[in-house]
Amino acid sequence: MVIVLGQSGEHAVAPAEGLWLTAADAQRVTGWTPKPEGMCCDDSCVPLPAGATRPGHVDVAAFWQFLGNPVLHDDAGETWVLGVGAEARNTQLAGLEAPDFTLPDLDGVPHTLSALRGRKVFLTTWASW
Amino acid sequence: MVVAVAEDSRGTEQARQWIEQAKTAYWCLIDADHCVADLYGMVNVPQAVWIDEAGRVVRPAETAGSTDHFRRMDLATRTMAPEDQAARLAARTAYLGAVKDWVLTGRHALATDDARRKQPRITTEIAQAHAHFRLGTWLRAHGKPEEADRHLAEASRLHPDSWNMWRQAADLDAVGKAGGPEFWARVKALGDRPYYPPPDLPGFGR
Incomplete structure (x- = not known):
């Protein structure tokens, strides 16, 4: 089993090798669905780079880097990070829509920022360190 | 709210x-x-x-x-x-x-x-730093401190302006280290640059 730390949290997957995943797992960790025309998300499709697909499997690491996003893994290849690239981040920031997130409170109850639509939100950070 | x-x-x-x-x-x-x-x-x-x-x-x-x-x-x-x-x-x-x-x-x-x-401008280095930071904190939480620290150090190298990354890594190393001598040396090295840049609001002298 391999752990993928993606934008939608942690996913346990069983790659054939590297980060070659089944279509279902690729969809789960990236949010993009493998289709004959490439990887698709909402209404847009991106052709897969050469060598990043074979019957039943997608090289998710190659696809994610192809999109301009950081991909890292630990020494053992057991934990992978699918990050967000600078261009995607800057586009999102320029759009001014507050990026959504869900985080737990002290009791582990999840709270989602966008549930506060209709109210002004003062989003502030602190730390114990 | x-x-x-x-x-x-x-x-x-x-x-x-x-x-x-x-x-x-x-x-x-x-x-x-x-x-x-x-x-x-x-x-x-x-x-x-x-x-x-x-x-x-x-x-x-x-x-x-x-x-x-x-x-x-x-x-x-x-x-x-x-x-x-x-x-x-x-x-x-x-x-x-x-x-x-x-x-x-x-x-x-x-x-x-x-x-x-x-809005802050995110560079390729900053985006890469966040990925290293995420892997580092995960490895720290899963019993691989030495490997974790390599990624945390790389995160701070790629994104030296992030006090969050540097101080969190110091704290994971030892509670209190985030405010210890190395922290003060880093603050001193800022020279004329602010640690807390003042907001562009009335009363903040801009």
């Missing part, structure tokens, strides 16, 4: 005592992965973002009431001169006043172009 996010990779138990003492009615959330800092381009605490009723950022990440007066503190006694303490309190009061003013009247919300211009 206030949403107070703890950027604390040690997690809930580390943040608990402060949150329980504060006895708040607003959301106090735990962000062990520092995902809010990643999403909003934050580099220090406290930093805040103002979000309007439509879910739009009207003030991008900026210092939330803190000042650089601490840099003149007497490190032996951990005290500040009375005038610095007063100036620090005045800045905090002014910032809180601006927040209240915005809530009641909408004042201090930036026009779209200004808000966009003030």
